[in-house]
Amino acid sequence: MxxxxxxxxxxxxxxxxxxxxxxxxxxxxxxxxxxxxxxxxxxxxxxxxxxxxxxxxxxxxxxxxxxxxxxxxxxxxxxxxxxxxxxxxxxxxxxxxxxxxxxxxxxxxxxxxxxxxxxxxxxxxxxxxxxxxxxxxxGKSKASGATPVGPAAFEAPSADDPATRRALAHSSRIYDALQVGSAPTQPGEGLSTVRDESGASVHHTWSTWTVRRVPTAEGPPAVVAGHPGEHAVAQVATSTTGAVRVAVTTPATGPASAGV
Known part of the structure; x- marks a missing residue:
């Protein structure tokens, strides 16, 4: 596929x-x-x-x-x-x-x-x-040993950009709620700006340390939530290793604050 x-x-x-x-x-x-x-x-x-x-x-x-x-x-x-x-x-x-x-x-x-x-x-x-x-x-294969695709495959957003601050603010609240330390940045994680036909968005992904293995016959549980005022979307999913993976996306244009 x-x-x-x-x-x-x-x-x-x-x-x-x-x-x-x-x-x-x-x-x-x-x-x-x-x-x-x-x-x-x-x-x-x-x-x-x-x-x-x-x-x-x-x-x-x-x-x-x-x-x-x-x-x-x-x-x-x-x-x-x-x-x-x-x-x-x-x-x-x-x-x-x-x-x-x-x-x-x-x-x-x-x-x-x-x-x-x-x-x-x-x-x-x-x-x-x-x-x-x-x-x-x-261009990728399991046996290729190629360097994984990271955020540099997209645009790198400015740290002072309002959309970047909104995305990071939402990520921080999720981090505080999980009460589990974040793991070192993995390939494909971090900040990036993504552009498509709907416009530009700032995307922030990160993961926690593996806490415990989560056996589940139905696949890893996940939650997706949207912020109605900012049109931001947060995804939180647990992998079968026990690590929690978080992705926050917010439009590149929008309100200046990231209120709850």
């Missing part, structure tokens, strides 16, 4: 969920360029692997429809033969259900999540996320 194939497949999975929805929502993409360092890699893969992650908000529909959209995404993915990545049934009695699934045999992971907008009224905002398996970028 290469970068374009991963993006095309992720987009296909998104549209499998959305194209038959009623009411039909508008897809609003969140986050940075879709290709980034593999934040949940384990010891069995080379450090220069990357993965594709696409996140879309489903906008243009009433907030009361969010749960219905998540259910429709689930039904569409099941119709395509995709499977739950957990054995537990979704709690549809909740106003804000979430669905976690995966494809086979290519093993893309996706979720449909309802974020609360007005808890009193039960109104939410549905979002879809698809992550590809990790893969090697062009």
């Amino acid at each position: 290469n970068e374009q194939q991963a993006i095309d497949r992720a987009e296909e999975i998104i549209h499998q969920a959305v194209d038959g929805m009623s009411p039909r929502p508008t897809l609003e993409r969140m986050g940075h360029a879709p290709v980034g360092a593999c934040i949940a890699r384990d010891d069995h893969g080379p450090d220069d692997r990357v993965q594709v992650t696409l996140i879309y908000k489903l906008t243009g529909v009433p907030g009361a429809e969010a749960q219905n959209l998540v259910r429709q995404a689930r039904d569409a993915w099941l119709k395509q033969g995709h499977k739950y990545n957990s054995s537990g049934e979704v709690d549809w009695s909740s106003s804000f259900p979430s669905v976690y699934m995966r494809t086979g045999p290519d093993d893309f992971w996706m979720d449909a999540v309802t974020g609360a907008m007005d808890r009193a009224k039960g109104e939410g905002l549905a979002s879809l996320k698809v992550s590809s398996p990790c893969f090697l970028p062009p």
Whole structure:
């Protein structure tokens, strides 16, 4: 698999969920360029692997429809033969259900999540996320011994840039919350500026020390969250080694502060 194939497949999975929805929502993409360092890699893969992650908000529909959209995404993915990545049934009695699934045999992971907008009224905002398996970028091979791709493969942002300060401020709060020291910078980690058709973003990735091995039959757990005011996106994932990998992305233009 290469970068374009991963993006095309992720987009296909998104549209499998959305194209038959009623009411039909508008897809609003969140986050940075879709290709980034593999934040949940384990010891069995080379450090220069990357993965594709696409996140879309489903906008243009009433907030009361969010749960219905998540259910429709689930039904569409099941119709395509995709499977739950957990054995537990979704709690549809909740106003804000979430669905976690995966494809086979290519093993893309996706979720449909309802974020609360007005808890009193039960109104939410549905979002879809698809992550590809990790893969090697062009010119890399497991046996090549080539130097892994690091942040220098992108633009190096200025330390005084407001977007850089926002990204680092969000990273610092995650660091404080984890209460685990950061590990030495790994290949592919650090600060970079990424440009794509949606504009420029500052990307900051880092990882903690390995704390303990995390056995899990369903893959490493991960959390993705967005900051509504700044349109920043944070990803926190544990690898099977026990290390926690963090990625924060913020648009290169935006508000001057990084408030919670």
